[in-house]
Amino acid sequence: MYLLGFDIGSSSVKVSLIAGETGECISSSFYPKQEMKITAKQAGWAEQEPEQWWQNLKLALSDVLNESKVDPKKIDSIGISYQMHGLVMVDKEQQVIRPSIIWCDSRAAAIGEKAILEIGEEKCLQNLLNSPGNFTASKLKWVKENEPDLYARVHKIMLPGDYIAMKLSGDIKTTASGLSEGILWNFNENKVADMLLDYYGFDASFIPEIVPTFSVQGEVSEAAAKELGLAKGIKISYRAGDQPNNALSLNVLNPGEIATTAGTSGVVYGVSDEIKYDPKSRVNTFAHVNHTFDANRLGVLLCINGTGILNSWLNKNAGNGQISYEEMNQLASEIPIGSDGLSILPFGNGAERVLENKNPGSTFAGLNFNIHNKAHLFRAAQEGIVFSFKYGMDIMSTIGIEAKVIRAGKANMFLSPIFRETLAGITGATIELYNTDGSVGAARGAGIGSGYYQSPSEAFSNLKKLETIEPKQADKAALEAAYDNWKKELERVK
Incomplete structure (x- = not known):
């Protein structure tokens, strides 16, 4: 079947x-x-x-x-x-x-x-x-x-x-x-x-x-x-x-497990069995797919609206739609961590919950006409998106969601080595990439719901891990300096 x-x-x-x-x-x-x-x-x-x-x-x-x-x-x-x-x-x-x-x-x-x-x-x-x-x-x-x-x-x-x-x-x-x-x-x-x-x-x-x-x-x-x-x-x-x-x-169904996506918007989603919430609603708690009256399974969700849409905007406007995302990644890889002082806030896709529903728009800060080129823009955009994740994940940690291992499908921005290495490096989490996506997950969910599979463990018994990315200790200081620079610009804008 x-x-x-x-x-x-x-x-x-x-x-x-x-x-x-x-x-x-x-x-x-x-x-x-x-x-x-x-x-x-x-x-x-x-x-x-x-x-x-x-x-x-x-x-x-x-x-x-x-x-x-x-x-x-x-x-x-x-x-x-x-x-x-x-x-x-x-x-x-x-x-x-x-x-x-x-x-x-x-x-x-x-x-x-x-x-x-x-x-x-x-x-x-x-x-x-x-x-x-x-x-x-x-x-x-x-x-x-x-x-x-x-x-x-x-x-x-x-x-x-x-x-x-x-x-x-x-x-x-x-x-x-x-x-x-x-x-x-x-x-x-x-x-x-x-x-x-x-x-x-x-x-x-x-x-x-x-x-x-x-x-x-x-x-x-x-x-x-x-x-x-x-x-x-x-x-x-x-x-x-x-x-x-x-x-x-x-297969993120149990407390302590974390899933991430980085498509048009970006999400970090952690599962908890405790009814907790952020007092400022900067991250949100919803019923997870396996939440029941008898067993709490709550998804704590960090959403960044301006994620892949920023990369797409740069592709169209800085790349004139003439280069591929792979070529953008290659150009970005030639630029050092921190993008030579250029910071990009990716908040240009509507009000951001992580900013208490403020809508500041995207900001390019530290742009120097004598230093920076489109390759710097490509790298600073990816770093800015990752730093927005880090900013939100620090909020998630206050209600008990700690990122030690993050699972993601190998798709969208997780196809970029810079994106995934920056995320691992600034969070200190191990990233695991799998051969799945939302439509395949929905098909497996259908099998669970119809009784074709007797349990979620049976449904995911053949889920394949494609790659593991560990944080690079050598990059830690440079990433933290770049994040501090980015965060100062965010505080100024806020």
Whole structure:
């Protein structure tokens, strides 16, 4: 039997098909080949059309089915990973009411700040483990205040993965993990956060039926099967936000384990069994994929919005789109640690939670026209992204998340030797790189949820480690000096 994984990102939609018995990826594809369009009608806004996700999924899935030649009737189940915190609203006919307000949209930050002050900081943090901040619930409140005609049509609200599951099955459902990422879950009561629904004035009927993360949540409908070239009745048996799912894909399920990604945004995600929170909500605590009423499994998440998007911006603007990322890495490797005094703050992709929802923009500091060239920019960008990780990880350590071993897929910025060596060196952590990604992880999750695998250990028995990066003691002093220089510039900007 085979397992299918969908990863609904903001840059692309990736589909992977794995052989259940071996865990081998038989085929994978993604669309679009260039980054997916994000619409920003105003500074700090970010929207995407949900139908865009669906159409790109169809294209990627078509490639996979054509390449693999697998009989769709031999596909056991489907798992879905998706970009977190997005808001999708549908009416009673399951028609999308407006474009999705996605994860990096910061328009609702002030709404969340007001909410925590009026509800009470202690009450919010003790029950929700976070400020309502700029998350899904606050985005819905923005719609209520600013687009009342559209709000009046709302039947259900969903996260992006819930929307894809709806398109596949016709059923509208969600998970406790998903609701927690929208700050709609009360951890002390283990139920929907009525306190926030009441404060924002939301109808409780907006919340879909809640299903376990690992479970048969629906089946591919006849209409979806015909549209996608799949078999009717394939089980939909797993869904999770991209960062909990990335942790799953790296077999990060237990307290003390840490997963990292560095795509458009960058994330460090540590698992804890204690209900703890950052008093300033600079890092956030959500229900992990294996969180249950009986056993706490909480994901403490550091998110840096401006990560790979900075590298992409430099590729287009300093490299004129004419050089590859590998060539950028090679040029950067010719520059010493510290980039000859050039520091880049990567905060140019919306309000940053780690900076208490401030939106300072990106900063280039110490630029000398007689010394620095594009190679310095390429290195300083990678160092700046790593230093933003270090800054956030120091906050994570205050609530018990210590980075000794960090697992990541060998993809995106982890393809760069400079990036991974700088991260190992400045944190002192060993980095382990694996042959997996979000879509493959979602496929394994589907196998767990459908019962094809009897346990997560069986699902990940063939996960392969590709590379281990140890901190280089010889680089420590230079990295610490560069980080101190970077941090001084951050404090000045703040």
